[in-house]
Amino acid sequence: MKLAKKIGVISLAAAMTLSLVACGSKTETTSPEASGGATAAKGGTLNVMVEVEVASLDPQVATDGTSFEVIADYTDGLKQMDESGKAVDALCANEQVSTDGKTYTFKIRDDAKWSNGDPVTADDFVFGWQRAVDPATASEYSYMLSDIGQVKNAAEIIKGDKPVTDLGVTAVDDKTLKVELNVPVSYFDSLLYFPTYYPVNRKFYNSLSAGTFGTSPATVLSNGAFILDSYEPASLNFTLKKNPDYYDADKVSLDGLNYQVIKDSQQALMSYQNGDLDIVKLSGDQVDQVKDDPELNVVGAGYLWYLTMNGHDVPALNNANMRLAITNAIDRNAIVTDVVKDGSVATYTAVPPQFATGPDGTDFSADQKKFSDVCSDDASKAKTYYDKACSELGQKSFTFELLVEDQTETQNVAAVLKEQLEKNLPGVTLNLKVEPKKQRVEDIQNGKYQVCLTRWGPDYADPMTYLGMWVTDNDNNYGLWSDKDYDTLIADCTTGKYVTDAKGRWSALGDAEKIVMDQAVIAPIYTKADANMIKTTVKGIQFHPCALNRVYKATTKG
Numbered sequence: 001m002k003l004a005k006k007i008g009v010i011s012l013a014a015a016m017t018l019s020l021v022a023c024g025s026k027t028e029t030t031s032p033e034a035s036g037g038a039t040a041a042k043g044g045t046l047n048v049m050v051e052v053e054v055a056s057l058d059p060q061v062a063t064d065g066t067s068f069e070v071i072a073d074y075t076d077g078l079k080q081m082d083e084s085g086k087a088v089d090a091l092c093a094n095e096q097v098s099t100d101g102k103t104y105t106f107k108i109r110d111d112a113k114w115s116n117g118d119p120v121t122a123d124d125f126v127f128g129w130q131r132a133v134d135p136a137t138a139s140e141y142s143y144m145l146s147d148i149g150q151v152k153n154a155a156e157i158i159k160g161d162k163p164v165t166d167l168g169v170t171a172v173d174d175k176t177l178k179v180e181l182n183v184p185v186s187y188f189d190s191l192l193y194f195p196t197y198y199p200v201n202r203k204f205y206n207s208l209s210a211g212t213f214g215t216s217p218a219t220v221l222s223n224g225a226f227i228l229d230s231y232e233p234a235s236l237n238f239t240l241k242k243n244p245d246y247y248d249a250d251k252v253s254l255d256g257l258n259y260q261v262i263k264d265s266q267q268a269l270m271s272y273q274n275g276d277l278d279i280v281k282l283s284g285d286q287v288d289q290v291k292d293d294p295e296l297n298v299v300g301a302g303y304l305w306y307l308t309m310n311g312h313d314v315p316a317l318n319n320a321n322m323r324l325a326i327t328n329a330i331d332r333n334a335i336v337t338d339v340v341k342d343g344s345v346a347t348y349t350a351v352p353p354q355f356a357t358g359p360d361g362t363d364f365s366a367d368q369k370k371f372s373d374v375c376s377d378d379a380s381k382a383k384t385y386y387d388k389a390c391s392e393l394g395q396k397s398f399t400f401e402l403l404v405e406d407q408t409e410t411q412n413v414a415a416v417l418k419e420q421l422e423k424n425l426p427g428v429t430l431n432l433k434v435e436p437k438k439q440r441v442e443d444i445q446n447g448k449y450q451v452c453l454t455r456w457g458p459d460y461a462d463p464m465t466y467l468g469m470w471v472t473d474n475d476n477n478y479g480l481w482s483d484k485d486y487d488t489l490i491a492d493c494t495t496g497k498y499v500t501d502a503k504g505r506w507s508a509l510g511d512a513e514k515i516v517m518d519q520a521v522i523a524p525i526y527t528k529a530d531a532n533m534i535k536t537t538v539k540g541i542q543f544h545p546c547a548l549n550r551v552y553k554a555t556t557k558g
Contacts, residue, residue, distance in 0.1 A: 044557035045256045049268050049280040052437045053234050053261050057214035059198040060132040060139045065549055071195045072548050073240050074222040078106055079192040085544050087189040101184030106177045111247040114201055115222040122171035124199035130164040132196050133157045140475045141196040147468055149191050152180040183499045190460045194547050225252045225553045236261040253556040265408050278538050282531040283409050284341025298343045301530040302545025303457040304352040307523040312480035314450050316398050322389035323520035327375050329382035329424035336526050339412050343529035348375045350516040351463045352527040355545050359502040364463050371517040379424040386425045397427040403452040405437040414453055444478045458546045463509045470521055486515045
């Protein structure tokens with residue numbers, strides 16, 4: 001489902017109803033420019049606030065939403081998202097799929113070129129995709145080609161069993177790309193707008209000093225709507241300018257983008273009110289202040305915030321009853337109503353609602369009570385699980401460290417989680433550890449945490465974007481949880497008996513989610529909405545809950 005019209009003056013109750021969209025989008029205008037129906041002509045530089053620094057501008061290395069957004073500002077893949085979130089042609093001029101669904105042949109646009117003048121070729125995709133699966137790159141999103149995309153030989157290459165040249169992607173000629181899959185993948189086109197699948201100019205990359213790719217404007221090339229103009233790693237301000245040689249330049253109105261990293265929400269709002277920013281995200285308290293302002297726009301961000309628990313290294317968290325005690329001790333409604341307050345929705349499923357629709361047209365997670373026996377806001381149930389855990393572990397007091405990032409809303413949520421868990425689980429002490437996002441991500445990836453408040457946004461419109469994380473040895477399986485039945489179900493849905501059985505696959509994914517919830521592999525908390533202030537002169541920003549949360553190609557600034 002899509003949010004097609006502008007949300008101006010909006011009540012929080014309405015925001016909570018409308019805060020998510022089914023991997024479609026919400027564009028804050030319905031003008032011709034926003035829908036791509038007319039040539040944009042206004043110009044101007046859009047001043048954009050982001051909450052965290054760019055972590056990486058390498059499309060095969062980046063893992064966070066801010067980095068993805070900026071990379072997509074200046075890079076196109078084979079596909080991009082239209083206003084509704086559907087995959088449409090970008091650098092792809094023509095696509096053919098074999099009758100068995102396992103071979104794709106793409107023709108690359110003749111008018112697509114890099115900002116150094118080189119044409120975009122099929123080999124650019126071969127090189128980019130090979131980098132994604134090359135063990136030397138150590139891409140955390142390599143599984144997007146292997147487990148999710150099922151590109152031939154990707155899994156074997158990632159394991160080091162085959163060379164990257166064996167990857168099932170071939171440049172038939174300069175403008176013809178052939179892709180071979182192990183099995184049919186019904187959502188394959190929707191993967192192709194994801195940055196891991198973006199092209200990289202082989203000659204340019206090899207001309208750079210080792211480790212410098214993506215570290216400055218001189219070490220990246222653009223083939224997209226904008227060109228990186230100023231940037232250095234960890235910078236708090238960086239800019240992009242319009243790419244005059246972009247094949248679709250007539251659709252790009254803005255002269256450029258000026259990004260400002262502002263972590264303090266009050267400082268961000270002041271900058272907006274002073275005219276230094278055109279779009280800014282608000283904290284929940286600020287939403288209360290401006291709820292009657294016509295410049296308030298609430299959109300679904302798609303991210304599921306949850307607790308991951310390191311049962312591999314913390315014995316008490318390896319106990320299923322302890323994890324179940326924690327997930328039931330949380331009052332999610334209080335968190336979204338009293339702390340977040342931006343339209344975010346309390347969530348009780350491992351796959352969040354309203355982004356993935358099944359073969360019968362229903363939302364995979366519409367029923368938020370389907371796991372109420374193991375996940376609910378229920379202090380008495382939490383105490384029952386906790387008493388069992390204490391008996392099984394032979395102790396009555398526990399101290400856990402909760403890792404959170406240095407962002408206002410996250411720290412506020414963490415403070416309430418500490419209060420709730422210590423109140424509802426007598427004997428539990430929850431100490432907070434605050435780190436910058438980059439360090440927090442590194443620590444959970446390396447297992448250097450006990451409990452962590454983290455998030456995941458859908459990369460494509462299928463429950464597997466979440467459920468694939470908890471397969472044994474997946475890089476995003478931070479707690480190193482493992483279950484053979486779960487692994488079998490996921491394998492059946494990706495390469496096995498349900499590959500061509502849509503209904504059977506949907507049912508099996510539901511069974512897999514039940515295992516995650518029954519064992520409290522994570523404690524889901526809420527699905528995020530973003531409350532934005534957007535100047536009335538700005539039209540046509542596209543908001544998507546999947547992959548690329550904000551797109552500015554069709555944006556105008558009066």
